Amino acid sequence: MIANAAGKLPTVAPQTSESRALRAEGITKHYTTSEGTITAVDSVSLDVAPGEFLAVIGPSGCGKSTLFNIIGGLVDGYEGRVSVAGETVAGPHASIGMVFQEESTFPWRTVVENVAFPLEIARVSRAERLERARHFISLVGLEGFERRYPAELSGGMRQRVAIARTLAFEPKILLMDEPFAALDEQTRLLLGDKVLQIQQQLKQTTLLITHNITEAVQLADRILVMTYRPGRVKRFVKIDLPRPRSSEIVSSEAFGRYVAKIWSDLREEASRGMQDEETCKRQSGGDGA
Amino acid sequence: MAATGGIGRAVSGPALAHPVTLVRIAIVAALLLAWEALSQSGWLFRDVVPSLWKIGGALGDLLSSRDYWWHLGWTGFEVGAALLIGGLSGLLAGLVLGGSRFLGRAFEPFLYYLGPTPKIIFFPVMIMWFGVGPGSKIALGAISCFFPVVLSTAAGIRQIDLVLIRVGRSFRANAWQMALKVYLPAMRHPVINGLRLGLGIAIIGTLLAETKLSSRGIGFMIIQAYATFAMPRMYALLITLFVLAIGANALVGRLGGVGKRA
Ligand SMILES: Nc1ncnc2c1ncn2[C@@H]1O[C@H](COP(=O)(O)OP(=O)(O)OP(=O)(O)O)[C@@H](O)[C@H]1O
Numbered sequence: 366m367i368a369n370a371a372g373k374l375p376t377v378a379p380q381t382s383e384s385r386a387l388r389a390e391g392i393t394k395h396y397t398t399s400e401g402t403i404t405a406v407d408s409v410s411l412d413v414a415p416g417e418f419l420a421v422i423g424p425s426g427c428g429k430s431t432l433f434n435i436i437g438g439l440v441d442g443y444e445g446r447v448s449v450a451g452e453t454v455a456g457p458h459a460s461i462g463m464v465f466q467e468e469s470t471f472p473w474r475t476v477v478e479n480v481a482f483p484l485e486i487a488r489v490s491r492a493e494r495l496e497r498a499r500h501f502i503s504l505v506g507l508e509g510f511e512r513r514y515p516a517e518l519s520g521g522m523r524q525r526v527a528i529a530r531t532l533a534f535e536p537k538i539l540l541m542d543e544p545f546a547a548l549d550e551q552t553r554l555l556l557g558d559k560v561l562q563i564q565q566q567l568k569q570t571t572l573l574i575t576h577n578i579t580e581a582v583q584l585a586d587r588i589l590v591m592t593y594r595p596g597r598v599k600r601f602v603k604i605d606l607p608r609p610r611s612s613e614i615v616s617s618e619a620f621g622r623y624v625a626k627i628w629s630d631l632r633e634e635a636s637r638g639m640q641d642e643e644t645c646k647r648q649s650g651g652d653g654a
Numbered sequence: 655m656a657a658t659g660g661i662g663r664a665v666s667g668p669a670l671a672h673p674v675t676l677v678r679i680a681i682v683a684a685l686l687l688a689w690e691a692l693s694q695s696g697w698l699f700r701d702v703v704p705s706l707w708k709i710g711g712a713l714g715d716l717l718s719s720r721d722y723w724w725h726l727g728w729t730g731f732e733v734g735a736a737l738l739i740g741g742l743s744g745l746l747a748g749l750v751l752g753g754s755r756f757l758g759r760a761f762e763p764f765l766y767y768l769g770p771t772p773k774i775i776f777f778p779v780m781i782m783w784f785g786v787g788p789g790s791k792i793a794l795g796a797i798s799c800f801f802p803v804v805l806s807t808a809a810g811i812r813q814i815d816l817v818l819i820r821v822g823r824s825f826r827a828n829a830w831q832m833a834l835k836v837y838l839p840a841m842r843h844p845v846i847n848g849l850r851l852g853l854g855i856a857i858i859g860t861l862l863a864e865t866k867l868s869s870r871g872i873g874f875m876i877i878q879a880y881a882t883f884a885m886p887r888m889y890a891l892l893i894t895l896f897v898l899a900i901g902a903n904a905l906v907g908r909l910g911g912v913g914k915r916a
Pocket residue numbers: 396397398404405423424425426427428429430431432466576
């Protein structure tokens with residue numbers, strides 16, 4: 366919203382009621398490495414309805430981050446099309462906010478300066494951006510740490526700063542790549558609750574990448590299960606659990622059934638992945654000897 | 655410069671009572687005593703090791719003479735101009751080489767070969783191009799300063815965490831905002847380090863040039879003192895030079911320490 370106000374308004378989509386906030390069609394991405402060409406993502410298509418929460422789950426190395434960066438407009442040289450409300454995106458889009466898998470806070474900025482960064486880019490006045498940054502800092506439970514530098518925080522706290530920073534951008538569409546991976550189980554559940562609460566309040570369209578089944582079932586309306594290399598769509602699973610959901614739902618019976626279902630899907634892929642990596646290791650070990 | 659860096663840190667270092675500080679003071683005191691003993695012993699020819707009192711006297715004479723400040727002014731001007739020219743061109747060249755893989759790979763081997771070459775060998779060429787005045791001294795200092803700055807800037811760009819660049823882009827920062835708010839702060843440590851090295855080398859280059867062919871500057875005064883065998887005066891000059899180098903280094907270090915936590 367802010368970015369829209371300050372930057373260019375995206376060309377408004379034709380009024381043919383576009384029921385898809387976010388759409389990816391036939392996304393394929395190859396990487397050329399020293400060992401030849403690998404297909405990281407293979408013809409993945411997905412739709413996310415306005416306000417919907419889609420989780421993408423898949424074993425490590427199946428191309429989730431690649432897909433994430435393509436949808437965020439940060440990667441070129443792929444096949445397929447990404448569109449936001451019907452409009453094809455090329456480059457970072459004003460209504461998309463991203464939380465990255467890697468450590469991504471700016472080490473030379475304090476917590477409040479980090480969170481205010483997107484507002485600074487959008488040229489919001491200093492007083493206003495500090496006030497708004499404070500609001501999102503308290504949302505992720507980091508009041509009192511405003512003046513600290515990232516190096517003075519724990520890894521989980523830094524990730525919360527990154528989440529608050531993206532929330533401060535007030536994106537209509539929120540993309541998150543394993544944002545809770547660095548957190549312990551309890552914090553993960555509580556912060557998941559928090560993000561879900563904010564998402565429901567702001568009616569944000571959300572795409573969450575994860576390899577944690579519990580997290581996916583707890584948060585999502587729908588789950589996309591991906592195959593291991595090349596990353597393809599294995600299945601979409603609709604999660605019919607009542608909302609609002611809190612982390613307590615984790616212990617319910619219906620929850621357990623979803624987890625078991627997705628786990629059986631994933632086990633196949635994950636074990637293929639493990640085998641693959643082991644043969645890789647053996648081969649490279651053989652080369653070294 | 656490494657040595658002056660150490661001293662610079664000691665000055666702003668721990669409290670006086672700290673054991674390390676005491677040991678350092680003891681080392682300096684012992685050195686001074688040894689020096690004085692050697693000087694009094696008469697083993698060495700005349701003024702090769704002058705007494706501390708004589709050096710002190712010469713230092714006093716030096717600091718109260720207008721001549722000294724005039725020469726110092728010239729040297730300061732030359733070093734400053736060398737740092738400005740060499741530092742800025744090094745920064746720009748480093749940005750270009752670090753930003754382009756192709757140019758980096760094409761040019762950097764030459765820089766690595768030329769970097770450690772003593773730049774004084776270019777002095778005759780500089781004299782032909784810029785004359786015997788300050789111009790050739792500035793040129794030599796600037797060339798010396800250029801190399802560490804360009805290499806550390808280029809390396810600095812490449813060590814930037816790529817995810818920080820993606821963060822900036824995802825929030826739709828324009829090129830100018832990316833440069834000022836992401837690239838420059840992310841590479842400030844290597845750049846400041848390069849400037850620090852560059853400053854030290856610019857001082858060396860400039861002074862060396864002054865000792866070779868010149869009619870002004872501290873280098874010129876040193877070589878003149880040496881030629882007339884005014885040893886106490888020469889040592890006094892070296893001491894002032896030492897203090898100035900420490901001060902300049904501390905100043906650049908202070909600039910680098912702005913966001914010192916990260
Ligand atoms: N820049 C790149 N160059 C070459 N190969 C790459 C590059 N980025 C990713 N890959 C490869 O593409 C595949 C998918 O990577 P990606 O990071 O998308 O996986 P992921 O699903 O996010 O894994 P994880 O869950 O471990 O984060 C991997 O095999 C990886 O080696």
